[in-house]
Structure formats: structure tokens, C-alpha cells
Amino acid sequence: xxxxxxxxxxxxxxxxxxxxxxxxxxxxxxxxxxxxxxxxxxxxxxxxxxxxxxxxxxxxxxxxxxxxxxxxxxxxxxxxxxxxxxxxxxxxxxxxxxxxxxxx
Numbered sequence: 001x002x003x004x005x006x007x008x009x010x011x012x013x014x015x016x017x018x019x020x021x022x023x024x025x026x027x028x029x030x031x032x033x034x035x036x037x038x039x040x041x042x043x044x045x046x047x048x049x050x051x052x053x054x055x056x057x058x059x060x061x062x063x064x065x066x067x068x069x070x071x072x073x074x075x076x077x078x079x080x081x082x083x084x085x086x087x088x089x090x091x092x093x094x095x096x097x098x099x100x101x102x103x104x
Contacts (some may be wrong), residue, residue: 014082016055043071055080
């Protein structure tokens, strides 16, 4: 019987993605106050690989070949991330937004 990695049973093996890293400011005018919010492109593409190094090579090829993001239309903005990296990024962004709202 083959021994299985305990992480695979628990779902802790990462999935690798090519995520568009483009962001842009969006300005809002509410009459007495004008403010901006940063918008992030939501496009991500699951990669067929098993290591971060492979994912980075695939993404480097995508950027060199000039693959265009189907959501925002920018070229060369892809980054290699795992699903865990994306969750952590979202937590950081949510924390910054929460602190900004509570600080007003």
C-alpha cells in the first residue's frame, strides 16, 4: 500500500495560478468629499504544474509572449501565485480597508 502525504488528504497542497496584477485608481465625487479606491483586476488562470518554479516559468513565458488579460486588456501583468497567496493578499487588503474605514 502506498503511503499518502497527509497534506493531500487535508487539502493543503497548493494550486498554482497566473493572476493579473494590474490595478488602477477609481475616483468618486460625493459633493463635499472626493475620494479614490484602488481596483484590482480579478482575472486568474489555473496552471497545470506542481511547483512554484514551474509556475513562475509558465508566467514568464506568458508575459514574454504578450498574453493579454481578457478582463482588463493589459499585457505582461501576470504573476505566479498559489491559492494560499491569493487568500493572504485578500486578507491584507480587507484589513487595510477595515482600518481605513474605522480610522475616519
